[in-house]
Amino acid sequence: MDSDEEFGTSLSPEELSDDAIEVADDASTPVAGISNRTRKKTVKKVNQVELMGQSGGYSWEDEYRRSWDIVQEDESGSIESIVSGLVEAHKKRLLKNVTPFQRGIIRTLVLVLDFSKVMSEKDLRPSRASLMLSYAIDFINEFFDQNPISQIGVVIMRNGLAQLVSEVSGNPFDHIEALNKLKRVEPQGDPSLQNALEMSRGLLMNTPTHSTREVLIVFGALFTSDPGDIQKTITHLQKTAIRVRIIGLTAHVQICNEICEKTNFGDSKNSYWVILNEKHFKELFMDAVIPLAVAKSTTEKFTLVKMGFPSRVANFGTPTFCSCHSKLIYGGYICPSCKANICLLPTICPCCNLMLILSTHLARSYHHLFPLKLFSEIPVSKAYESTNCFGCQKSFPSKGVNSELVHEAEKHRQTADFITSSRYRCEDCRKDFCIDCDVFVHEVLHNCPGCEADNLRLDEE
Amino acid sequence: MDAIADRAFENVPSGNVLKEQDETPSLLTVILDLNPLQWRSLKADITLKDISKSLLVMLNSHLSLNSSNTVAVLSSNSYKSGAQWIYPKPLETDDTETAKQRSHAHLVNPTMYRGFRIINDSVLEEISSILDMEPDRFQDIGKRGKDDSKGKVKGTLVGALSMALTYINRVQNTNDSTSIKSRILIVSTSDDLTLPYISMMNCTFAAQKMKVSIDVCKLGTDSTFLQQACDSTNGVYMYINHPSGLIQYLTTALFIDPSLRPIMVLPTNTNIDFRASCFLTSKIIDIGFVCSVCLCILSIVPHDEKCPICHSQFDPKIVKTLKAKPRTLPLIRKKRKLDSGAGASEETDTSRAATPAK
Numbered sequence: 001m002d003s004d005e006e007f008g009t010s011l012s013p014e015e016l017s018d019d020a021i022e023v024a025d026d027a028s029t030p031v032a033g034i035s036n037r038t039r040k041k042t043v044k045k046v047n048q049v050e051l052m053g054q055s056g057g058y059s060w061e062d063e064y065r066r067s068w069d070i071v072q073e074d075e076s077g078s079i080e081s082i083v084s085g086l087v088e089a090h091k092k093r094l095l096k097n098v099t100p101f102q103r104g105i106i107r108t109l110v111l112v113l114d115f116s117k118v119m120s121e122k123d124l125r126p127s128r129a130s131l132m133l134s135y136a137i138d139f140i141n142e143f144f145d146q147n148p149i150s151q152i153g154v155v156i157m158r159n160g161l162a163q164l165v166s167e168v169s170g171n172p173f174d175h176i177e178a179l180n181k182l183k184r185v186e187p188q189g190d191p192s193l194q195n196a197l198e199m200s201r202g203l204l205m206n207t208p209t210h211s212t213r214e215v216l217i218v219f220g221a222l223f224t225s226d227p228g229d230i231q232k233t234i235t236h237l238q239k240t241a242i243r244v245r246i247i248g249l250t251a252h253v254q255i256c257n258e259i260c261e262k263t264n265f266g267d268s269k270n271s272y273w274v275i276l277n278e279k280h281f282k283e284l285f286m287d288a289v290i291p292l293a294v295a296k297s298t299t300e301k302f303t304l305v306k307m308g309f310p311s312r313v314a315n316f317g318t319p320t321f322c323s324c325h326s327k328l329i330y331g332g333y334i335c336p337s338c339k340a341n342i343c344l345l346p347t348i349c350p351c352c353n354l355m356l357i358l359s360t361h362l363a364r365s366y367h368h369l370f371p372l373k374l375f376s377e378i379p380v381s382k383a384y385e386s387t388n389c390f391g392c393q394k395s396f397p398s399k400g401v402n403s404e405l406v407h408e409a410e411k412h413r414q415t416a417d418f419i420t421s422s423r424y425r426c427e428d429c430r431k432d433f434c435i436d437c438d439v440f441v442h443e444v445l446h447n448c449p450g451c452e453a454d455n456l457r458l459d460e461e
Numbered sequence: 462m463d464a465i466a467d468r469a470f471e472n473v474p475s476g477n478v479l480k481e482q483d484e485t486p487s488l489l490t491v492i493l494d495l496n497p498l499q500w501r502s503l504k505a506d507i508t509l510k511d512i513s514k515s516l517l518v519m520l521n522s523h524l525s526l527n528s529s530n531t532v533a534v535l536s537s538n539s540y541k542s543g544a545q546w547i548y549p550k551p552l553e554t555d556d557t558e559t560a561k562q563r564s565h566a567h568l569v570n571p572t573m574y575r576g577f578r579i580i581n582d583s584v585l586e587e588i589s590s591i592l593d594m595e596p597d598r599f600q601d602i603g604k605r606g607k608d609d610s611k612g613k614v615k616g617t618l619v620g621a622l623s624m625a626l627t628y629i630n631r632v633q634n635t636n637d638s639t640s641i642k643s644r645i646l647i648v649s650t651s652d653d654l655t656l657p658y659i660s661m662m663n664c665t666f667a668a669q670k671m672k673v674s675i676d677v678c679k680l681g682t683d684s685t686f687l688q689q690a691c692d693s694t695n696g697v698y699m700y701i702n703h704p705s706g707l708i709q710y711l712t713t714a715l716f717i718d719p720s721l722r723p724i725m726v727l728p729t730n731t732n733i734d735f736r737a738s739c740f741l742t743s744k745i746i747d748i749g750f751v752c753s754v755c756l757c758i759l760s761i762v763p764h765d766e767k768c769p770i771c772h773s774q775f776d777p778k779i780v781k782t783l784k785a786k787p788r789t790l791p792l793i794r795k796k797r798k799l800d801s802g803a804g805a806s807e808e809t810d811t812s813r814a815a816t817p818a819k
């Protein structure tokens with residue numbers, strides 16, 4: 001049975017221009033803390049007026065503006081401040097919603113990749129399939145980096161069948177090896193969502209209750225050729241509390257929307273996306289690295305998980321076989337309950353089934369639970385308190401902006417957007433940072449250097 | 462031990478290591494712990510003057526290895542303005558600056574090679590100006606009515622480390638044409654209690670991602686957190702037994718470039734304590750319970766069956782199975798009763814782990 005009801009491309013012209021994408025993103029309210037938005041939007045409220053161009057019509061009705069029209073000299077004849085503003089505006093800053101959520105940190109995810117004939121198309125460079133594979137490898141690396149105590153399995157849809165590429169496991173190397181082998185496989189035949197979902201359901205069936213059950217599908221086709229009734233599969237998925245997310249590569253497909261909506265408690269906005277370009281594809285893929293917020297509607301019970309924290313022995317003197325791979329190793333980790341010798345953590349002890357981790361593995365996930373507050377952009381003014389970025393010591397454009405220039409710039413709406421103070425302030429420690437540090441601190445470091453460098457804060461608490 | 466090494470460093474090509482090493486410039490960032498109380502307790506073994514001398518020798522030799530090598534120095538301090546930059550310092554058009562320069566001019570030989578002199582000058586200047594301000598700060602804290610007895614003194618090492626990482630991030634991103642290697646050396650005297658655990662771990666993971674090794678030269682008390690940081694970033698952790706010979710440590714083991722480390726035998730210790738401590742009782746445990754929501758580590762099942770950190774209610778069914786004592790076959794029990802000694806001790810052992818404290 002073919003369920004190939006498809007919507008045509010539902011992209012309106014505004015979504016085709018780069019600027020307008022941000023607007024569209026923001027219009028949808030951030031739900032469940034996983035929606036991303038740009039800094040610009042946190043500062044300036046988007047309303048209907050912003051959607052309009054200068055002439056009062058929609059922005060796509062405007063005359064095309066060349067970037068050199070935007071650049072105007074300031075009173076001293078320098079264009080430096082505008083140019084740096086332009087550069088900053090281009091550093092699109094994806095920021096997470098910082099409200100702490102209960103998230104399912106221990107995850108089990110099945111990655112389903114479309115390997116049907118449409119994937120050999122070359123609208124994504126070099127081809128859909130190879131781009132998908134290289135992003136999938138990045139995804140797996142990033143996933144295990146941030147979710148070290150989670151597990152992944154990989155399934156492909158090819159020739160109307162679902163094929164298991166890599167068993168559900170917590171070892172990224174196995175998956176990456178399997179994905180690398182896939183590079184030599186030609187995409188073929190039709191995809192079958194039902195088969196893939198049923199296989200994923202089988203894989204996720206036996207996961208412990210404390211783990212989330214997730215399926216992430218990359219779907220290139222516009223139809224699915226299924227052996228039976230996909231609606232039944234959807235009901236089964238709902239029963240087993242599996243949450244399905246889909247990244248579409250071409251256009252909205254109604255059945256995908258339905259699957260996502262039904263398995264995510266009616267919320268298909270944050271679970272079904274269609275890519276706009278390569279960069280957007282990557283972003284969507286990377287979004288799935290962040291653990292899902294625990295849905296409030298579920299009656300899910302939280303649990304305690306028994307875990308072992310093995311100690312490491314550097315060398316026993318003679319090499320011994322590890323109990324997980326029967327490999328000869330010098331030293332290793334000793335399971336605290338059965339004293340088996342393990343070579344790689346985190347893992348589940350092959351002898352006594354105890355989950356073995358290092359406390360550092362848990363620490364990797366803490367930033368999901370205690371996210372760093374967003375910095376706020378300092379409004380443009382004549383003079384600033386700070387001269388250098390507190391983190392990297394880069395000097396800020398020192399000159400305050402003359403109010404006349406701001407006034408002048410406001411006439412050309414777009415120019416005004418590009419005049420910035422280049423300073424982003426942490427509200428807690430009141431230290432200023434440059435845009436690069438802001439991005440770095442929120443995406444990689446997850447610490448505010450200012451707050452940590454301040455010695456009196458702990459006393460005051 | 463390769464199998465246990467962290468994966469971030471595993472795919473370092475080992476075959477042509479030597480060829481690649483020679484020309485890549487490297488950035489050495491030194492974080493110096495200037496906590497006055499700690500230095501006071503070390504007074505008998507080493508003074509700040511000694512260590513700044515040794516550090517300068519190390520910095521200078523790093524600079525002389527390659528003409529494009531650079532250094533950066535930060536200080537962390539619990540009393541003055543916390544963590545701060547020593548070198549490179551933002552340009553200040555301050556009159557006091559020149560005055561300071563004059564007062565310490567005699568510390569550095571004016572005929573020294575310029576590259577060395579600039580660094581030596583500014584490092585010594587900054588250190589002494591920090592120390593000059595120290596008494597004021599003590600008074601300041603006193604005035605505010607906050608003293609050590611009241612709040613735990615927060616170490617700012619993590620702040621300095623965060624700043625160093627943002628700086629390295631900037632250097633790595635601006636020099637995209639010529640790649641630059643970076644590493645961090647921490648000279649630490651403070652103990653673990655002053656380190657915020659989560660922030661320290663965040664720094665470690667960021668460093669790991671950026672492939673920046675963190676080396677630690679530890680004086681005073683041993684530190685588990687810093688050992689873990691070194692271990693996961695392929696760094697060298699050295700506990701200094703003889704502080705008077707510090708220069709020896711700095712210019713040998715702590716001087717080896719991270720890319721050469723796979724082919725060197727390093728004096729780093731590999732027995733690192735990875736056991737966790739319970740969030741409630743701070744007992745060190747090797748088997749514990751982890752809340753699936755907030756990942757806090759507990760040594761016991763809390764008696765209200767609620768997570769003490771995030772207040773999630775646990776599923777009573779699962780708690781029941783966790784609390785359950787291991788089932789033993791009645792036949793064995795009968796046997797055990799005969800020799801009561803061994804059987805009883807074993808049973809209390811298992812029940813202790815599973816029953817909640819009152």
Ligand SMILES: [Zn+2]
Nearest residue numbers: 322324325343
């Ligand atoms: Zn093994």
Ligand SMILES: [Zn+2]
Nearest residue numbers: 335338349352
């Ligand atoms: Zn075991």
Ligand SMILES: [Zn+2]
Nearest residue numbers: 389392434437
């Ligand atoms: Zn900066």
Ligand SMILES: [Zn+2]
Nearest residue numbers: 426429448451
């Ligand atoms: Zn802050």
Ligand SMILES: [Zn+2]
Nearest residue numbers: 752755768771
């Ligand atoms: Zn909890």
